[in-house]
Each structure stands twice: as structure tokens, then as C-alpha cells.
Amino acid sequence: GAVVSQHPSWVICKSGTSVKIECRSLDFQATTMFWYRQFPKQSLMLMATSNEGSKATYEQGVEKDKFLINHASLTLSTLTVTSAHPEDSSFYICSARAGAQETQYFGPGTRLLVL
Amino acid sequence: QKEVEQDPGPLSVPEGAIVSLNCTYSNSAFQYFMWYRQYSRKGPELLMYTYSSGNKEDGRFTAQVDKSSKYISLFIRDSQPSDSATYLCAMSERGGYQKVTFGTGTKLQVIP
Numbered sequence: 001g002a003v004v005s006q007h008p009s010w011v012i013c014k015s016g017t018s019v020k021i022e023c024r025s026l027d028f029q030a031t032t033m034f035w036y037r038q039f040p041k042q043s044l045m046l047m048a049t050s051n052e053g054s055k056a057t058y059e060q061g062v063e064k065d066k067f068l069i070n071h072a073s074l075t076l077s078t079l080t081v082t083s084a085h086p087e088d089s090s091f092y093i094c095s096a097r098a099g100a101q102e103t104q105y106f107g108p109g110t111r112l113l114v115l
Numbered sequence: 116q117k118e119v120e121q122d123p124g125p126l127s128v129p130e131g132a133i134v135s136l137n138c139t140y141s142n143s144a145f146q147y148f149m150w151y152r153q154y155s156r157k158g159p160e161l162l163m164y165t166y167s168s169g170n171k172e173d174g175r176f177t178a179q180v181d182k183s184s185k186y187i188s189l190f191i192r193d194s195q196p197s198d199s200a201t202y203l204c205a206m207s208e209r210g211g212y213q214k215v216t217f218g219t220g221t222k223l224q225v226i227p
Contacts, residue, residue, distance in 0.1 A: 044203070103164050105161065106161075
């Protein structure tokens with residue numbers, strides 16, 4: 001099956017610093033990648049959709065200047081949380097989809113703790 | 116009203132039981148239906164993927180879609196402790212780059 005990796009798996013940072021999370025599709029080319037955030041006991045909340053080579057589309061209420069997304073290649077997308085604050089602490093999950101296929105394959109997630 | 120409604124549980128069953136997980140939805144345009152399993156602190160894993168109405172079986176798992184009632188189900192036969200996880204239903208309108216809407220997930224515990 002398709003494999004999506006994320007790095008790092010967990011990160012602790014100080015308030016005000018920036019954190020970059022990588023999402024890679026290991027065995028397929030992902031023309032579309034998605035970034036989700038998940039708070040405890042809640043479902044996945046889509047933050048943004050990124051297509052390779054173009055700007056990401058952000059969901060309503062998600063600050064594009066705070067959550068920078070880059071999808072520079074067909075196998076890599078990055079999410080940078082800029083000037084992180086404690087309320088940004090969450091579980092960030094990416095997923096990838098290849099072309100016209102419907103199924104998304106999820107990464108294992110990155111747990112972010114901002115102190 | 117949420118687009119997708121799913122009972123959060125938790126649902127506790129004895130090992131070997133048949134488990135029924137359900138979701139209802141309000142958007143009649145949904146055509147693709149998925150079930151994901153998510154273990155604690157892990158990303159969701161795709162279990163079943165169906166298009167339109169009908170049944171689909173894969174091993175111990177059976178997915179049912181009733182578009183007329185806007186109701187989907189996932190049945191797990193001979194449940195095992197390793198099935199203990201949160202199960203998320205998900206659905207989308209059509210192919211291409213349409214976003215997927217997730218339910219909030221049902222937490223299942225299979226007791227040995």
C-alpha cells in the first residue's frame with residue numbers, strides 16, 4: 001500500500017519560535033497533499049490543500065501567514081508553524097492523494113507541544 | 116447540524132462480538148464513502164472505500180452504504196482486541212480534488 005511519512009514525529013518548542021513539519025509520499029507521486037489538525041477527542045480538521053507547484057488553498061479560519069505550506073515536489077510538502085504559541089499545540093497530520101484517485105493516505109502525524 | 120454525524124462512543128464489546136459502527140450525513144451529493152481506523156497517537160489508516168450505494172466486504176469488515184437514508188455502516192465480525200481503536204467515517208462528493216469530510220470518530224474497545 002501507499003506509504004506517507006512525516007518528520008518529526010513529535011516536537012517541543014518555545015513560544016515564538018517556528019516549527020517545520022515534513023510530509024513525504026514514499027512510493028507514489030502525490031499531486032495533492034492535505035494538512036489536518038486534530039485536537040484531543042476531536043476529528044480531523046482540514047487546514048489546507050496543496051497541489052504541487054501551486055499555492056495552497058486554506059480553509060476558512062486558518063491563517064495562511066501563520067501556517068505556511070510549501071508543496072515543492074510530487075513527494076514532499078512542508079508545513080511551517082510560524083511564531084508558535086501554546087494554543088497551536090496539537091496533532092498535525094498530513095495526507096496525500098495521487099491524481100484522480102479518491103483515497104487519501106495519511107502520515108503517522110506530528111505531535112507539537114509549544115511551551 | 117454537522118454534515119456528518121457519528122456517535123463518539125466509547126463502544127465496548129467482548130472479543131468475538133459483531134460490531135456495528137454508523138454514520139449519518141446530510142449532503143446528498145456525497146458519493147464516495149470511506150472508513151478509517153486510527154490508533155491512539157497515530158494517523159488514520161484506510162480500511163474500506165466504497166462508491167455510491169451497496170455493500171463491500173473485505174475479510175472481517177463489511178461496509179454498507181444506503182444513500183436513500185444517508186446512512187453508512189461498518190460491520191466488524193469476530194472482533195479482536197487489536198480492533199480497539201477509533202473508527203472514522205469519511206465521505207466526499209466526487210473525484211479529483213474534492214475535499215473529504217470526516218466524522219468525529221467512534222472509539223471502540225474490544226475486551227478480551
